[in-house]
Every structure is written in structure tokens, then in C-alpha cells.
Amino acid sequence: MTTRTPRGPRARGILLTSALAIALAVVGVPFYWLVVAATRSSREIFDSPPPVLPGGHLAANLHALQESADFGRVVLNSLAIAVLYTLCAGAVCTLAGYGFAAYRFPGREALFGLLMLGLVVPAQVTLVPLFKLMAELRWLDTYQAVLLPNLALPFGIFLMRQSLSALPPGLLDAGRIDGCGEWRLFWRVALPPMRPALAALAVFLFLYQWNDFVWPLVVLRDGSSFTVPVALASLQGLDETDYGAILAGTAVAAIPMAAVFLALQRHFVSGLLAGAVKE
Template sequence: MKPRQRNSILLTSTLAIALAVVAVPFYWLVIASTHSSGEIFGSPPPLLPGGEFVNNLSSLQESASFGRVIVNSSLIAVIYTVCAGAVCTLAGYGFAKYRFKAREALFGLLMLGLVIPTQVTLIPLFKLMAELEWLNTYQAVIMPNLALPFGIFLMRQSMLALPDELLDSGRMDGCGELRLFWKVVLPPMRPALAALAIFLFLFQWNDFIWPLIVLRDGASFTIPVALASLQGVDDTDYGAILTGTALAAVPMALVFLALQRHFVSGLLAGAVKE
């Protein structure tokens, strides 16, 4: 067997194993959402679809008002993605293309946010939200993470590849800074913006700890918090929980599929070194 054929077989086998590792848990999640709790923990576990999906969905809606919860999560995730995307893009542009005192020091300070555990900031942020009287509101969930360090880093690295001559040409043609940003800077950044949008949406959609702390009314819960509230001490409807989990994965898959062709190129654009 030729080395090229051997390498091809090895690569194909590795990819097949990786696909199984990813696909099998998701497949079981979908299958389990169509069974009752007793069937899920039966022996052997179910491998084919059952007939309890409608009952699980009805129980989920009755226990957690899941329709309202989906609207809450969707609204919060969309608003956060748009607002945080704007903040990260503008900040990344400023760090990449403007020269000002202490620029590198400020950027280094910002990058410290990548290594500081989230738990360290929970108490100060909670006290701040309480002082602002924002507890149990959407802005309490959205505002603290608008300037996400990774998002700023990704956009800065992407914009470093943008030629300065292009910006200078726009300024010479009388283009103002905001118009320059909108008309000249953003169009080439579409792949990076798509990658950023996917990351921000998934970050907010899956966030659990912070919404759990600041949201107190069941009517304002997000999906992770609502599903966690269904876990009882003596009795837990796992069929309903897994149904909700499977439904929660659908918007994430749709967002990724809609932006996937830009995703990889956007991440590669963030690998440019200064």
C-alpha cells in the first residue's frame, strides 16, 4: 500500500471516529426526547424513536411555559449578538487602526479578561445590577458582557490585515470616519463578522450562571435556567428536559448553517499577526 493511500485511510478513519463521537450523543438526545423517563433509563436504552414526544412537549410547556422561554432566549440572544457585535467590531477597529497613548497597555489589560474566571466577577456585577435596579430584567443579562475580550481580539486581529492605504484613500476622498468604517472597513470583514456573530449568539444562548443569578421570575427565564428549574429532588421528568434540550439545539444549528461558509475563513482571518 502506498504511503498516500495509507494516509488517506488513516485520515478517513480518524474523521469517522470524530463524527461518531459528535453525532452519537446528539442522536441519542433526539431519540430520548421521544420517550418517557422510564423508557429512557430502561435496559437496554432506546435506540429508535418512540411515541412520547408530544406528551413530553406538553409537560414541558405546562411546567416551564417553554414557548415563553424560547421567546426570552431568542430576544436576549439576538439583541446581545447585535449590540456586542457592534461594540467588539468598533473596539477591534480602534485597537487595530488608531494610534494613541497606552494602546498596547490597554489592549493587554483587556486581554486579562480572557484569563480571569467568570466566577470572580459575579458578586461585584450582582451588586452593580442591584444598585441600578436592573435585577430580573433583560438588560441585566445583556449589558455586562457587551465588551467581550475574545470578540474584540478576533476583530482586532482580522482588521490588522486591512491595508492602511485603503483607509487613507477613503480619507483623501473626503470620507468621514463613520462612513469610512461602514463603507470601507466592514465589507471585507464579513467572514470575521459571521464568525463573531456565531460565537456571540452561542455564548449568550448557552449562558447559564449569570441569568440564573439575575433572573428571578419564571416568566423571564432563559432556556438553560428553565430546564434546570425542572430538576426536582425526588422526581424529575427527564423526558421533558431532554425534549427541551433537543429543541434548544435547533436555533444554534440554524445560525451555524446560515453562516457556516463564512465561519472558517473568519476564524482564519483572526490568525493574522501584527
């Protein structure tokens, strides 16, 4: 007597594989086209039918990019700003999340709810007040004007608070009973279990600052201090635009983002899920 393999699991497997293949194509084709366009001249990019294989203009596009925007300096500017922002905003969000999760004080929930309103308020609403504040402080065209307004990011504080809320309730109290000081309690007891959440926060903060366009465009005026998105936008001319150079710069700008995500991807999903389920 022969046994037949159930068709249900096999059909589900085929359907899942097909869906993943379609999703991969939807996500991967634009990136492949970006690589192809970065190696083509502006005229070839708009050929019909469009080219599907890489060309030989990558060096020329990178040279034009360097000549037009001093792109090497721009990339270093963005790297320095993104790394510094990740470290500073990560510290602020972690400490704020620890404060909301570990301490009970009057008005805690109301204050946290007010902070969470920042998630639904569009950033464009605060552009004018922040610009006037930077002008009063004489910080226009400085990196502190780019960094400081967004250090206490509501999503980062929410993520760290949820991660800390998932710790065993008596863990911090046990540390206090053993005579552990508050700073040591944070550094030695609360912080080690939060490594996945910290990795997820670092990825989010780095990508947030690396891709930020509107606020650096508002406060930065000198081309030598531009970030990558602002420098690429400045290459769009009224009469003529070198799309080959712009797309080559876009491809180069994607490398640090991919490197950060690949380096921390093992912790990214688990960090985002931290605190979602409590035992």
C-alpha cells in the same frame, strides 16, 4: 510493464477517513441519543439495555414541558435576548476592534493587553460585584441586567481587531486623503472586507448568550423571564425529575444553535482565520 499505485497516499486516505468516521461517531452519537431520549418516557430512558430507536412520547414530553415551564415563552425570551445581544455586542466589539486597529494613541497596547486579561479571568470572579451593581441600579430580574455586563466581550474585540489589522496598511489612509469621514471610512471601507469575521463573531455571540446559564440564573427570578438553560435547570426536582421533558427541551433548544451555525458556516472558518496571516 505495469505501474503500481503508490501505497502511501492510499494508506493516508484510509487513515484520514477512519479518523473522521471515529470523530463523527464521537460527536454524532450523543446527539442521536438526545433525539431518542426526547421521544421516550423517563422510565424508558433508564431501561437496560437503553433504547436505540425513537419512541412515541415526544408529544407527551413537549406537553409536560409546556405545562411545567411555559416553554414556548421561554424559547421566545432566549431568542429575543440572544438576537439583541448579538446585534449590540457585535456593534460594540466591531467598533472597539476598529479603534484598536485603525488609531494610534498613547497607551493603546497597554489598554489592549489589560482588556485581554479578561480572557483569563474566570467569569465567576465577577459575579458578586456585578450582582451588587445590578442591585444598586435596581436592574435585577430585567433583561438589561442579562445583556449589558457582557457587551464588550474581550474575545470579540480581539477577533475584530485581528481582522482589521489584516487590511492593507494604506487603505484607511487613502480614504482619509480622498476626504472620507471617519464614520463613512468605517462603514464603506473597513466593514465590507470584514464580513467573514462578522459572521464568525455573530455565531460566537449568539451561541455564547443562548447557552449562558450562570449569570441569567443569578439575576432572573421570575419564571416568566427565564431563558432556556435556566428553565430546564428549574425542572430538576428533589424527589422526581421528568427527564423525558428535560431532554425534549434540550433537543428543541439545539435547533436555533444548529440553524445559526449552518446559515453562517461558509464564513465561520475564514472569519476565525482572518488576520492570522499577513501578506
